[in-house]
Amino acid sequence: MFVVRAKTTGLLLTMTVLATATVSARENWPQWRGPGGQGVSNDTQVPTEWAPDKNLVWKAELPGTGMSSPIVWGDRIYLTSVIEGDAVTGHRAVKHRQGKEEDWIHPDSVAGDKKHTFKVVALETATGKLLWERTAYEGTVYDARHRRSSFAGPTPVTDGTMVFAYFGPEGLYAYDAKGNLAWKAVTPFATLGLGTGTSPVLYENLVIIQRDEDNGDHSTVVAYDKKTGKEVWNTKRTVEITWSTPVLVQADGRTELVTNGSEQIIAYDPATGKELWRTTGVQSNAIHTPLVGHGLVIVTAGYPVKKVIAIRPGAVPDGQRVAWEYARGTGYVLSNILYGDYLYLFTDNGIVTCLDPKTGTVKYEGGRIPVPARFMGSPVAFSGLVAMTSEEGDTFMLKAGPTHEIVRTNSVDEAVYSSPAIANGRIYIRGDKHLFAIGAIGK
DSSP, X not given: OEEEEETTTTEEEEEOTXXXXXXXXXXXXXSTTSGGGSOBXXXXXXXSOOBTTBSEEEEEEOSSBOOOOOEEETTEEEEEEEEEEEEOTTOOOOOOOBTTBSSOXXXXXXXXXXXXXXEEEXXXXXXXXXXXXXXXXXXXXXXXXXXXXXXXXSOOEEOSSEEEEEOGGGOEEEEETTOOEEEEEOOOOOOTTSOOOOOOEEETTEEEXXXXXXXXXXXXXXXXXXXXXXXXXXXXXXXXXOOOOOEEXXXXXXXXXXXXXXXXXXXXXXXXXXXXXXXXXXXXOOOSOOEEETTEEEEEEOSSSOEEEEEOOSSOOGGGSEEEEEOSSOOSSSOOEEETTEEEEEOXXXXXXXXXXXXXXXXXXXXXXXXXXXXXXXXXXXTTEEEEEOTTSEEEEEEOSSSOOEEEEEEOSSOBOSOOEEETTEEEEEBSSEEEEEOOTTO
């Protein structure tokens, strides 16, 4: 082992000598939850066992903190981070209204009175070396965040040429691969004092944001031109604040952008923003990313009501839109996963429910992990396993299938609050202070 410290950046890099990954099937992880936003990888070269002294290729100290996931394209890793500064005298977050209260403050809102620095970072996949670090925004924030959240919550997205980093009310920023700022688009909006969770999605020449706010008076879905940052379309929606990332779905020969929401689940034409269909929403905080498979879009939520709705996309009569519903098994924050022939639901303390995604039939309920734990990051699936990473940094490897079995527990020995990324024979796990690259050592 050797250590390299870059004094100008504060980067601490620990790397195993001669550790390289043999890639048999190249696969990028370009956005939140990877290809298609589903958290599933077809890469068969990723190790299923790791520890601080096993299959750890390198770990790199990160500037600031954050809950956004890393994304990977070729030899580059991109992520965002935030550095919290001191309180600014006289500054406070935007006012909110809840019911009849004209200046309502959520009891978990924090940090709206402080100065913050928002970073976009690029690292080298081979070594973890910091390639560049850019300050997207520095100053006071428009709104506060939840005490267990982060201003660096949304995951960036890349097409291999440009990387787009989103910081909610503080804007969307487009950088080229060398870290040059191409454009930015800033539209302040209220987040109920809880922060932003939705991540950007790419469609052809567009960057699309689901931008819902407070009581829904100014909620929209908006698309920007990737090259110029010019607003291409902006569709108003009567949906209260969400933290969900939309997904692109192929149905009946067309592409649909499906959005989660409390009042309504709505699909749009991603090229124009035209509404295609809608159905009753999850009636809860819309945080989870929709799942796609078996001819269905499965939309979920976990608080205050647990809800799973399987929806038929495409040109379907309204009375036939919903295929089935289920009202148990979901958690508050983490998104669920559809892997192969089974749908897996997760609570925030790691209890697993397995359903048949085609019918909603329960295969098992109450599946438990070996030790008590809590989860913020969403699971990922590969090599016949579903990886559930807890806040303690332990990853419980759930065997895919209709019977609950945890086959092993891996650890990075550091707190983890984000979701892993999988690319080119590696799994990348963002800890509280470091990014960990896990791969086959010496192959």
